[in-house]
Amino acid sequence: MSDGAIRGRVWKFGHDVSTDLLSPGQYALDPVEVRMLHVLESVDPRFASEVAAGDVVVAGHNFGCGSSRETAAENLKVLGVACVAAESLSRLFMRNAIAVGLPVLIAGGIHQAFSAGDEIEIDLAAGTARNPATGAYCRGEPLPEEMRRILNAGGILEVLRHGG
Amino acid sequence: MPMTLAEKILARASGRTTVAAGEFVVGDIDLALVHDIFAARVFDILEQVGAGGVFDPDRIAVVIDHMVPAPTAEAAAVHQRIREHVARLGIATFYDAGEGICHQLLPERGHIRPGMLVVGTDSHTTTYGALAAGGTGIGTSEMVYAMATGRLWFRVPETLRYEFAGALQPRVSWKDVILHLAGTFGSDGAQYRSMEFGGPGATGADMSSRLTVSNMALEMGAKFGLFAADAVTAEYLGKDGFEDEWQPDPGASYEAVHQVDLTALTPQVALPHDVGNVTSVDLAGDLRIDQAFIGSCTNGRIEDLRAAAAVLAGRHIAPGVRLLVAPASRGVLLQAIEEGVIGTLVEAGASVLPSGCGPCFGGHGGLLGPGERCIGTHNRNFMGRMGSAEAEIYLASPETVAASAITGVITDPRSLEAAHV
Ligand code: SF4
Numbered sequence: 306m307s308d309g310a311i312r313g314r315v316w317k318f319g320h321d322v323s324t325d326l327l328s329p330g331q332y333a334l335d336p337v338e339v340r341m342l343h344v345l346e347s348v349d350p351r352f353a354s355e356v357a358a359g360d361v362v363v364a365g366h367n368f369g370c371g372s373s374r375e376t377a378a379e380n381l382k383v384l385g386v387a388c389v390a391a392e393s394l395s396r397l398f399m400r401n402a403i404a405v406g407l408p409v410l411i412a413g414g415i416h417q418a419f420s421a422g423d424e425i426e427i428d429l430a431a432g433t434a435r436n437p438a439t440g441a442y443c444r445g446e447p448l449p450e451e452m453r454r455i456l457n458a459g460g461i462l463e464v465l466r467h468g469g
Numbered sequence: 470m471p472m473t474l475a476e477k478i479l480a481r482a483s484g485r486t487t488v489a490a491g492e493f494v495v496g497d498i499d500l501a502l503v504h505d506i507f508a509a510r511v512f513d514i515l516e517q518v519g520a521g522g523v524f525d526p527d528r529i530a531v532v533i534d535h536m537v538p539a540p541t542a543e544a545a546a547v548h549q550r551i552r553e554h555v556a557r558l559g560i561a562t563f564y565d566a567g568e569g570i571c572h573q574l575l576p577e578r579g580h581i582r583p584g585m586l587v588v589g590t591d592s593h594t595t596t597y598g599a600l601a602a603g604g605t606g607i608g609t610s611e612m613v614y615a616m617a618t619g620r621l622w623f624r625v626p627e628t629l630r631y632e633f634a635g636a637l638q639p640r641v642s643w644k645d646v647i648l649h650l651a652g653t654f655g656s657d658g659a660q661y662r663s664m665e666f667g668g669p670g671a672t673g674a675d676m677s678s679r680l681t682v683s684n685m686a687l688e689m690g691a692k693f694g695l696f697a698a699d700a701v702t703a704e705y706l707g708k709d710g711f712e713d714e715w716q717p718d719p720g721a722s723y724e725a726v727h728q729v730d731l732t733a734l735t736p737q738v739a740l741p742h743d744v745g746n747v748t749s750v751d752l753a754g755d756l757r758i759d760q761a762f763i764g765s766c767t768n769g770r771i772e773d774l775r776a777a778a779a780v781l782a783g784r785h786i787a788p789g790v791r792l793l794v795a796p797a798s799r800g801v802l803l804q805a806i807e808e809g810v811i812g813t814l815v816e817a818g819a820s821v822l823p824s825g826c827g828p829c830f831g832g833h834g835g836l837l838g839p840g841e842r843c844i845g846t847h848n849r850n851f852m853g854r855m856g857s858a859e860a861e862i863y864l865a866s867p868e869t870v871a872a873s874a875i876t877g878v879i880t881d882p883r884s885l886e887a888a889h890v
Binding site: 372 | 851
């Protein structure tokens with residue numbers, strides 16, 4: 306899946322979406338079934354209840370800034386988000402996304418190119434995203450080999466389980 | 470090939486003579502830190518994946534600091550589980566509730582040496598860069614992998630160098646310096662990069678100030694925030710001989726070199742809800758506050774409490790303002806008691822909180838209600854970070870927070886006449 310194409314519906318967010326918004330501190334110790342209900346509730350109260358498997362999060366700069374909490378990436382994965390596509394990602398969010406098996410795409414211009422509810426086509430191996438309705442096209446960096454290997458395994462714990 | 474400090478650290482950790490920015494390496498972990506928000510989960514998963522034990526119980530540090538003292542029965546139960554895991558795995562470096570905040574304790578108790586590669590399930594693991602150690606945050610799954618195998622992949626980061634010249638004016642501190650950098654370059658101004666701090670101005674920064682700067686390097690997205698090891702490092706560690714090795718090489722290649730004049734700097738404040746939204750305190754306008762917070766791994770050291778006490782001595786906080794002081798460790802608290810600093814702060818109206826994270830991450834003990842405004846010495850002002858999403862958090866130096874507590878509005882500490890301490 307992670308090396309292949311992703312096609313989904315866009316949920317759009319702004320710049321500097323922090324881990325406090327993705328995984329609020331008050332629920333940090335709660336099980337994932339509770340945590341996932343509060344994802345991004347301060348900026349879009351509909352998101353956690355209405356996001357569907359295969360949807361894509363499109364955001365601006367510095368997505369996932371803030372703490373090391375992996376629950377920020379895990380919550381999105383558990384909600385069924387197929388990919389986070391942003392202008393830039395915080396280093397920790399990117400590491401954690403790879404570690405939990407959540408595909409990411411960093412591509413300049415992506416925030417402009419999509420509106421909420423648009424369809425998006427992503428090719429992770431090429432590092433590109435396309436808006437079929439407008440024809441807009443964004444080219445980013447394909448993920449390095451090391452990261453794609455972990456994504457393909459389903460996350461770093463799967464690598465560990467299989468003796469990596 | 471000449472290397473930056475980050476490249477040297479990752480070269481040593483990966484057993485290579487040289488590495489260059491952009492390469493991927495697998496590094497041996499010198500120290501792996503987990504605190505109470507993640508420790509139980511990490512150890513539980515480690516058991517579940519059948520990894521057996523940990524790679525080396527002497528290279529793991531566990532600190533209970535976030536939920537201290539346990540504010541709920543659930544947190545207490547999590548702490549119980551952590552203590553069981555620590556005993557089962559034979560982990561020697563364990564700081565239980567009340568000892569202090571992880572990023573204060575590890576340097577203070579001598580666990581960090583120059584050149585080490587340290588990973589922690591906490592973003593502010595960059596703090597150890599103050600001691601020329603490569604400290605960086607990772608997530609829980611990566612920590613499970615690191616604890617089981619003793620290694621982890623790293624991308625060798627590009628380095629941004631900051632050359633400091635001049636000297637800070639009275640009532641201006643290194644907290645103001647790092648806030649100024651965040652304001653100038655933005656809260657993603659060092660994303661994926663190593664920040665390397667140097668130049669004649671950096672030589673004058675004491676270890677406490679360096680810990681503040683390296684701590685907040687993360688708020689600009691940095692992977693490391695490094696000072697070279699020098700006489701200040703040697704003095705802090707009570708040992709000489711680090712000067713030569715843990716320096717960047719002359720001729721190392723930098724993505725950018727920025728010159729920073731310390732002499733011209735004024736007290737700074739980060740406005741909600743972004744650490745990069747920084748202005749000079751004297752331009753902040755008329756901002757009434759409800760709470761002032763002095764503490765955290767950023768500015769909860771004895772030097773910070775002394776600086777606040779110097780401003781607060783003989784004065785009292787404004788009516789309607791709450792002043793919370795959380796010494797970063799039991800050692801800091803004890804010293805502050807012995808020096809009379811705690812007495813000065815409490816006389817001025819402060820409440821002293823346990824040595825831990827408490828309100829800093831919105832955990833417990835000093836949270837904010839809707840519409841409330843807090844100025845604090847900590848490192849983050851994200852929306853909802855200290856309780857209500859409708860509260861406002863401002864970040865500043867201990868001097869500025871103390872001055873603001875006295876007047877009840879965000880105040881430039883230079884505008885109060887010198888105190889008598
Ligand atoms: S004091 Fe604040 S920033 Fe530091 S470790 Fe604790 S919660 Fe994190």
